[in-house]
Amino acid sequence: MSQNGVGVDLDKSLGYLLKEASSALRAAMEEVLRPLEMSVTHYSCLELLAQRPGLSNSELARRAFVTRQSMNVLLQTLEREGYVTRPAEAPVGKVLPTRLTPRGRRRLEKATVAVRSVEVRMLAGMTETEQSGAFRILQSMIHSLRDGNDGA
């Protein structure tokens, strides 16, 4: 109606839709995690550690899409509350491998169930074929975006 032909056209932009979907997913996760008094970032960190025990602070940060400084303050909190442990001294270099405590594992279990329900809901109405199609397409986007990071 009031399009001025500038060219991006948010209604048809895949980038905008990507942001919208990601935002909706985050909101849905926050909603089911709130009763457990856990934030999305907390959950991500614990889930990462369950699947890759011994991950370092920096590695966790990269995989949770935050800076290592942010992850560090999160880990300090989780450590103080007894959900994760880190050795006092680094076995090698400065890298401190982090692990879930039994308490952390218990805390994660409920959250995992809640979050899985969200993912199931998100996938509702999509066939197997569509799901693997979505998988490929998202990977393609990520790859293309990362490529030109330092390109002139």
Next chain:
Amino acid sequence: MSQNGVGVDLDKSLGYLLKEASSALRAAMEEVLRPLEMSVTHYSCLELLAQRPGLSNSELARRAFVTRQSMNVLLQTLEREGYVTRPAEAPVGKVLPTRLTPRGRRRLEKATVAVRSVEVRMLAGMTETEQSGAFRILQSMIHSLRDGNDGA
């Protein structure tokens, strides 16, 4: 390798991939906008106003995926710097329709070109069919996630 069968399996999770893609897109946008001294949120706001002149603060907030309080402080900044204008009094109700100034429009133009190049890069390697497939799939995810927001 060290999968413990918990069930989510981030490597195969569409939710995780969605977050990864969204994060990569945001990083790419930040990179091309940095030389213009503009943040992604600034750009989003201006682009929204270009396509939908007269949008209110609350509407802008919803479409930029931030709270109306955050958008309000952003608008105050943009207004002070002369990129947007709002009437001193609301024509109807409390809603203040916001509009781009010529200066704001000029500022947006360069940013639009930069951001479009990112979107083009993201779409590289995808056929037309894949792009419309991605569009449908993302819309499906959004719809499914919004549905259960007030369920039990």
Next chain:
DNA sequence: CAATGTATGTCAGAATACTGACATGAGTCA
């Protein structure tokens, strides 16, 4: 072996976004 480059953990301050709260205006309904 020494120099350099890269990656890590961490502290401190700044920027950004959020939650809570309030008053105001419009719509609804009896």
Next chain:
DNA sequence: TGACTCATGTCAGTATTCTGACATACATTG
């Protein structure tokens, strides 16, 4: 008309994340 509900704009305080900076540890290279 009056009570009620809802959405908006805005102020204030809180929380979260980021940027900048530093020391340390390993790998590479001459």
